[in-house]
Amino acid sequence: MTLLLEAKVYIVGAGPGDPELITVKGQNILKQADVILYTDSLVNEQLMEVAKPEAEILKSAGMNLEELVDCMVTNVEQGKSVARVHTGDPAVYGAILEQMRYLKRAEVDYEIIPGVSSVFAAAAAAGIELTVPELTQTVILTRAEGRTPMPEREQLKDLASHHCSTALFLSATLIKKVVREFLEAGWLETDPVVVVYRASWPDQKVVRTTLGQLDETMRAEGIRKQAMVIISKAADERLLTEEGKYESKLYDKTFTHGFRKGEQVNG
Ligand code: SAH
DSSP: OOOOOOOSSEEEEBBOOOOGSOHHHHHHHHHHSSSHHHHHHOOOOOGGGGTTTTTEEEETTOHHHHHHHHHHHHHHTTTOOOEEEESSSTTTTOOHHHHHHHHHHOOOEEEEOOOHHHHHHHHHHOOSSSTEEEEEBEEHOOOOOOOSOOOGGOHHHHHHOOOEEEESSSGGHHHHHHHHHHHHTTTTTTTTEEEETTTTTTOOEEEEEEETTHHHHHHHOOSSSSSSEEEOGGGOOOGSSSSTTTGGGGOOOOOOOBBOOOOOOOO
16 A cells, blocks of 8 residues: 555545455555545445554535535645545445535545446346447436436437447436437337446345336335336346347457458458
8 A cells, every 4th residue: 555645635445345346556555545525325435444543534414505516625735645535436326526516626636536436336246247239339327317417418318319338327317218218219118227336235125127017016025215227128137148249349250350360251
């Protein structure tokens, strides 16, 4: 562990929940930070067990933005290193922009350390590849419109019209609307959906369903928060048994790429 922390703010992605899913760099920062600020409702407390005994560990759920940023600024001005821990990866729905804006204004340095987003923990738990050649090569990370309005050109129906893998954050209570917009965009009621509740936590649940059954299934399972909803043709379990279909060219014998020359196949 060679990293030596500076007096600045480290915005650290904590990963989806499992304390082993933080990056090595993120964990090294937690080991050395003078102050750790984390969202107690979402970040696994176990991650703080590596903190040095004299570290000040603060929960941020009860703080407003100003209190939060004041706390970071004051500590850095006293020469301390601050780890601001966010769930998953800070770049997706992390609400870090407003924090960075304040820090910049206060002339306090910061650095972002990426983390494993819950979308990837959910895909792993469900055992799916989100980008299957010839089936879908694009992933949309989005959310349903709730209290936060969606930009006009990002309406779910328009996004759904691409028919690619779609991962929905923050949408567990807005599922009826999600289903309606996907069906309007031409998806079928039989199209596969996987819902992962609390991916990588001990009480994780992976629920496979279809677009037509999605609302009912989530209600029956009592899933209303901390869920990743992946709507994707690639979430179809039958793909695992249908040999030859949708294989990546990367491992194809006849395909030449930067690291391997393909074999000539006659006939
Ligand atoms: N920055 C985070 C997302 C924060 S927004 C990330 O990269 O994962 C919070 C939303 O993320 C939740 O509403 C839920 O949709 C999703 N989420 C966060 N942790 C999750 C988990 N362990 N399992 C499933 N979904 C999760």
